[in-house]
Amino acid sequence: MDFTLVNSINNWAPGNLETATALANYLANCYSEDDEDFCAEVDFVEKVIKDSSFKDTNTECIHEKMKTNPNSIYSKMFAHFNGTTGKFLHLKVGNTPSGDWGITRGSDSNAQFYTITTDSDINTNGSNLMKYVTLCHEMIHAYMWSSLEDAGLLIFDQYGIPDPSFDCVDYDIPNLNDISLEDRFVAVICAMDNAQVESGLWSHELFNKNVFEIEDYRQALENFLINEYDWNSESQSFRTEAENVFGSNWKQEVARAISWRGLEETSGYLPYRNNYDGFQYLYIVNIITKIENGNKNCQ
Amino acid sequence: MKNLILFLFAVFATSFCFSQEDIYVLIKETPDIKHIAYKSDTIQHDQYYIKLSPQKRKITLSIINGNLRKTSRGGVASRTTLNFIYQNINGNNNPTLIKKDSIKNEINYEEMILAKDYKNLIETLRSFKNVYLIDEASFFDGYYIAKKIEKPSFLPGL
Known part of the structure; x- marks a missing residue:
């Protein structure tokens, strides 16, 4: 453990030694080599981990534009990951599975680390609109999963792929108007599970469920x-x-x-x-x- | 003799140049191929979502109060899906009949699933000038109905 790093990070989350330690461990695991080309910049002002692959790219340029209005949904979701409550965002550019414009992954760490990777080809050749929808869509995934993780409804495997942590067997769908937001997620996911909704689609189906008061993602x-x-x-x-x-x-x-x-x-x-x-x-x-x-x- | 050589050269050149002219993708009804059709007086539009990496639901077994319990759910791992589009506006791309025996280059759904590298699959399909989609159910009297689709692509995931 690099205690100098922990102390430095602790300034990000004052008094939260657990969070600082988690971040130090995360960085040490992700960037084990002492190499300037294989590193990340932790922005203590913006409170985000920017991979070297993300720095000074077209994608970073678009990301900055998308944060211009502090009241926009993108800015609000971005601010959700300010580290002070143990939630971190890690931005990258890299290869994604065939044809995907972007992917989001969580972490099986105790603290919440979410990595958003924009595909290299989208970064280089994609239009601004493609980058807008990619970054915002992936930010929604991270925000959605973070909310579910906060509510104890989600766990991540070693690859950062989420899975609901609860059992839907014998689950009776309650009246959605009578239950909390967290329980609504449980109800919706279990309803999809009972209906044998195609594996892997639940997270995208949640995009059309009301969560921001009256509007959906x-x-x-x-x-x-x-x-x-x-x-x-x-x-x-x-x-x-x-x-x-x-x-x-x-x-x-x-x-x-x-x-x-x-x-x-x-x-x-x-x-x-x-x-x-x-x-x-x-x-x-x-x-x-x-x-x-x-x-x-x-x- | 000179004419014969020229003729043979022409045949060789033609067959070489056009060897990558047409490829036919044969599909049949399966839950992993979604066909969305739209038709108006002037527009015929068919879209096919072809899943190349069908994800099976994993079952978790447990025993609750002496009873076997099976829970099945999947994660959100990316699935590779082809996005094939056939578009015919004002008759500019009508379906054609193709004799089954005359098809030289063909690949079916099962073979596409088995492709080792799906990016290579797309690049190979794109190397042909024309890509035709054939629903095997259209077979009649030795002929298929073939629809020329737009440049094959993935349905990009997010």
Whole structure:
């Protein structure tokens, strides 16, 4: 144990020696080599661990833009991981499983460490909109899992993959209006379990469950894109095409289509897109291609 | 003799140049292939989510009060899914009939699942000029209905 490091980290979480020790151990495990190319920067102001792969990248540039408004949902979720309560965010750029734009993993440590990895190809070649939806979607995963972990409902395996910690056998679904938010999560996950919802989908299905008072995670992402994304940074042809398809409400419709990215296999997706017809339908089902060709310049 | 050599060269060149012209992907109904169809007067749009790494639910066994209890649940590990899109607007990409015996390059769903490297699978499919999707159920009288799909891609996970 590097006590100098622990003492330094302790300034982050004053008086919380347990948290400081957990962070020191985490860093020592992740970065065992004494190599400048294989290291991380712990930002004690922003209170986030930035991997060297993340520093000075297009993804970091977008991350900074997304935090511009301190009242945005992204900023609020980011602030949730300020370390003082034993929650840490670790940002990386690297390889992800085939084709994935980003992944989030937890940790089986006592303290809460969440790693968000943006795919290297998305970092290098992806548009700003692709990075926006990737970072915000993954931040929602981290925030959602942290809330579930706080409530004692989630555990992580050695690879950082979450699994509900409770048993759904013989679970009777209660009246959702009569129970706490934590119990609602249990009820929803058990309902999916009882219905034999496809393995691995529960976390994405939760995107469509109300948690932020009256809006769900996906709606929060849609609103974030509408309000915080610089739509004027997109090309005239991008904006004209969207306006021709959706009319004056095009920003909301495009933001909505983007917010469903990654949720295509959830139960809410097809009802959403089946509400549209003709060229609006085509635009929505081709949203990946539309945003792949968007602005890639982050300044 | 010169003409014969030229003819043979032309045949060789043609077969070489067009060897990567067309590939046919054969699928059949299975829970791991989701087909979403849309049709209007002018638009036919078919989307196929083809799961390459079916994740089986794991069962945890326990004994509660002398009774066997089976709990099954899965994690959230990424699943590799292909996203194939067929689009026909105002008849610009009508389905075609292809004689089964004339198909030179083909791969079926079971073979795609077995691919050692799915990125290599995508790159191989993309190396063909035209990728056609065939539902094996369309077979009739020696012919399949083939639909030319857009550039094969993964359904990128998040």
